[in-house]
Amino acid sequence: MSDHEYTPTSKVGKWFNDRLPLLTLANHLTDYPTPKNLNYWWTFGGILTFCLITQIVTGLTLAMHYIAHADMAFESVEHIMRDVNYGWLIRYIHSNGASMFFLAVYIHIFRSLFYGSYKSPREIIWIIGIIIYLLMMAAAFMGYVLPWGQMSFWGATVITNLFSAIPLVGEGIVTWLWGGYSVDNPTLTRFFTLHYLIPFLILGLVVLHIWALHVPGNNNPVGIDIKKPSKDTVPFHPYIVIKDGFALLMFMIVFAFFVFYSPNILGHADNYIEANPMVTPAHIVPEWYLLPFYAILRSVPDKLLGVVAMLSAILILAVLPWLDTSKIRSAVFRPLYKQFYWILLADVLILGYMGAMPAEGLYLLIARVATAYYFLHFLVILPVLGFKEKTLPVPLSITEPVLGGSPNLATAKHNESFDK
Amino acid sequence: MSDKKPKRREFLFTASYAVGAVGVGAVVWPLVDQMNPDASVKALASTEVDVSSVKPGNTITVLWRGKPVFIRRRTPEEILEAKSVKMEDLKHPEKDEDRAKDPEWLVMLGVCTHLGCVPLNDKGDYDGWFCPCHGSHYDTSGRIRKGPAPLNMEVPKYEFVNANTIKIG
Numbered sequence A: 001m002s003d004h005e006y007t008p009t010s011k012v013g014k015w016f017n018d019r020l021p022l023l024t025l026a027n028h029l030t031d032y033p034t035p036k037n038l039n040y041w042w043t044f045g046g047i048l049t050f051c052l053i054t055q056i057v058t059g060l061t062l063a064m065h066y067i068a069h070a071d072m073a074f075e076s077v078e079h080i081m082r083d084v085n086y087g088w089l090i091r092y093i094h095s096n097g098a099s100m101f102f103l104a105v106y107i108h109i110f111r112s113l114f115y116g117s118y119k120s121p122r123e124i125i126w127i128i129g130i131i132i133y134l135l136m137m138a139a140a141f142m143g144y145v146l147p148w149g150q151m152s153f154w155g156a157t158v159i160t161n162l163f164s165a166i167p168l169v170g171e172g173i174v175t176w177l178w179g180g181y182s183v184d185n186p187t188l189t190r191f192f193t194l195h196y197l198i199p200f201l202i203l204g205l206v207v208l209h210i211w212a213l214h215v216p217g218n219n220n221p222v223g224i225d226i227k228k229p230s231k232d233t234v235p236f237h238p239y240i241v242i243k244d245g246f247a248l249l250m251f252m253i254v255f256a257f258f259v260f261y262s263p264n265i266l267g268h269a270d271n272y273i274e275a276n277p278m279v280t281p282a283h284i285v286p287e288w289y290l291l292p293f294y295a296i297l298r299s300v301p302d303k304l305l306g307v308v309a310m311l312s313a314i315l316i317l318a319v320l321p322w323l324d325t326s327k328i329r330s331a332v333f334r335p336l337y338k339q340f341y342w343i344l345l346a347d348v349l350i351l352g353y354m355g356a357m358p359a360e361g362l363y364l365l366i367a368r369v370a371t372a373y374y375f376l377h378f379l380v381i382l383p384v385l386g387f388k389e390k391t392l393p394v395p396l397s398i399t400e401p402v403l404g405g406s407p408n409l410a411t412a413k414h415n416e417s418f419d420k
Numbered sequence B: 001m002s003d004k005k006p007k008r009r010e011f012l013f014t015a016s017y018a019v020g021a022v023g024v025g026a027v028v029w030p031l032v033d034q035m036n037p038d039a040s041v042k043a044l045a046s047t048e049v050d051v052s053s054v055k056p057g058n059t060i061t062v063l064w065r066g067k068p069v070f071i072r073r074r075t076p077e078e079i080l081e082a083k084s085v086k087m088e089d090l091k092h093p094e095k096d097e098d099r100a101k102d103p104e105w106l107v108m109l110g111v112c113t114h115l116g117c118v119p120l121n122d123k124g125d126y127d128g129w130f131c132p133c134h135g136s137h138y139d140t141s142g143r144i145r146k147g148p149a150p151l152n153m154e155v156p157k158y159e160f161v162n163a164n165t166i167k168i169g
Helices: A011-019 A022-031 A040-063 A073-082 A087-115 A123-145 A150-165 A170-178 A185-214 A236-261 A288-299 A303-323 A335-356 A361-388 A409-419 B004-033 B039-043 B076-083
Strands: A033-035 A233-235 B047-050 B059-064 B067-073 B105-109 B129-131 B136-138 B144-146 B158-162 B165-168
Touching: A011 A022, A022 A236, A033 A236, A040 A087, A040 A185, A040 A236, A073 A087, A087 A123, A087 A236, A087 A288, A087 A335, A123 A150, A123 A185, A123 A288, A123 A303, A150 A170, A150 A185, A150 A303, A170 A185, A233 A236, A288 A303, A288 A335, A288 A361, A303 A361, A335 A361, B047 B059, B105 B165
Parallel strands: none
Antiparallel strands: A033 A233, B047 B165, B059 B067, B067 B105, B129 B136, B136 B144, B158 B165
16 A cells, blocks of 8 residues: 555564554555645545544443333433433434534535546446435434434334335335334334444445545545655645645534534434324425435425435435546536536425425426436436536646646646546 | 266366255345244234224224225215226226225225325325325225326125125235
8 A cells, every 4th residue: 555665673573563553554544645725625534534433432321221112212322411421412412413414425425526527447446435315324224213202203103114116025024124113112122223333334344435435545636646656646635634634623613503503403303202103294304414315305305205216316326427528527627517516505405495395386397307317417417418418628636827837748648638 | 088087077066056046046046034924914914993982974994914004985976986987997997896896895905006195085196096296196985096006996805794894915
């Protein structure tokens, strides 16, 4: 991985490193050459790592007080809020932490979309990222069920019922997921188990995500290949560490604002009513971060096709590196793509808003148009754009626009091939 | 090496894989099946309900297998409305006679066939039920008329034990 051989200075260090090269790994991570033009949109990887660790630590401590039983779960959560020392703080960090996690992951994903970070040779990084995103949604959904409030119960009912859309075996799968004939205690205990497991799976995938990243190295705002290390790079430590640290502090201010000043604004009041299988809340809404997909589900009038559309909306991202036919990565040099990018962002935000509104009248119509556009973007616009778009000239290096010329010939040659 | 030996080896490999697959399957199945409804869940299979206090036009909701069951004593107008619907107007064609053995009593799972919410009584465009989650409308026979739900609300197995008691399940 590292471009030079590393030898620890101390004798003990050398002895240890010869047997387990952890110090070589640490050295690789510190010296890791990073493009020097990375902007603040690149700090969300570090922020996401922070979010994951926060969720694991607060989750472990909550699990010491929570009781996964249909008769006691709701009360045990109130017990955490009222009796456990700092229980309110830990739970509010955990529940708002989920929202912060998704906020950061959406910025991270849209950063990648803008700068073409998913393109060759970074497809595997991107696909691992999509798997992490899917696992995050599963963990968030199951975590939301654990307090056993009305939204927990009915959210669990609606989402598990999505599987009943599968022909023939659907009903059997739903019964199997529930461990009964409705969402009940067996469902709660297994969701708790899986909710506990998934963060550690995510942690493992994060290691792979970073490993895969360190093979080609970071993409950058200009989106060109650079020689590493060179005048175009800076070592990860201290340059990126400080930048990431500063961004993390800014992020934590937003995080703390939610935790301390409006800890329930992202939740639903209905979840402070204990689960009741006899009454469905008047308006079931998932958490904000799932709303765009919920809007897609509801905009299709057929049960099975609705579920298919919703799942496709997520899975289509996994094949994005092959749907986007343009060789130019960064939207900075793609005048048309840049506009479609912002339209897509607006489209997703509109879908999110429609997902929160009742599925009727004008809302439903707008959601349908937005759903159609979402798929149009990925299946038609992106593939065609790669052939039709006239891209702007790409600089030979990161320093070239400032100083002129490229510090390395390989990059210059590589980029010439794009100009044809 | 002669021709015979690799064949023998291939056979042994295939046989080993096959035995291994059976072994893995035998271990995996209990791990999967433990998630299916257990004996205590299955034991709660039937419920008896006293319906003597239900007046025409009223619905009671009882819990059976963790799910709500609607028991509605229908008015003559509702029965007439349910019977007068043409089969071709229905998304999931079922005759009212087949859904309510005694036309006065409609017994069905109060579970929307879309994604499992509990529909609301006396609501919707067809004087029956309306599901608030995703907007499915059901008629006075609990049949789907409008919205994303694919099927009519399910009629469970039930019987009148005597004039006042219904046994569900």
